[in-house]
Amino acid sequence: MKRMFNLKSLLLSGLMLAGITATAQETDVIRNDGYDGGFRLGFAVNGGVTTGDYFNWALGGDVRLQYDMTKRTSLTLTTGFTNLFGDGEIRDLGFIPAKAGFKAFVWEDQFYVLGEVGAGFAVTNDYDETTFLWAPGIGYATDVIDISVRYEGMNDFHADQIALRIAYGFKL
Secondary structure: OHHHHHHHHHHHHHHHHHHHHHHHHHHHHHHHOOOOOEEEEEEEEEEEEEOOOOEEEEEEEEEEEEEEOOOOEEEEEEEEEEEEEEOOOOOOEEEEEEEEEEEEEEEOOOEEEEEEEEEEEEOOOOOOOEEEEEEEEEEEEOOOEEEEEEEEEEOOOOOOEEEEEEEEEEEO
16 A cells, blocks of 8 residues: 555656646746736635545535746645545544645646645544545636536545535635
8 A cells, every 4th residue: 555655646746847847948938928927816615525435525615825837837735624524423524635736727728637745634523644635636717716626535534535626716
């Protein structure tokens, strides 16, 4: 299990580094064309279904800070709260995610792919665990609306989720 975790981490880190390197090479061209980059802030609600045996579904909210490096690439920091609703005798598990990510717009400057990695800190019902989180996703964004679907893997909570995120965002 640890070997698979290290392989996933290495692969995701390599992809993010390749994206950042490619972005660094094209930044000057886009900025010279008048793109000013900058920060965005988004507030979202998330709902999902879990894939494990212990929890049935998930509901939460998040705040995402996004730095637009170019018109088509961004770095993200996401935090919030997610509750995994228990199945039968299993108590609900609430956790605070802390994730960093890379977002690349791949079609018409509105459709994107996103990869995030980070940690989930359990905070409810005497759960005392922290888990590694990894979350690839796809989405659609306008100037104010961001709708995405992601798979969120959680190594130590015995539950992964497929979640829908609906957000309102604005430029800072």
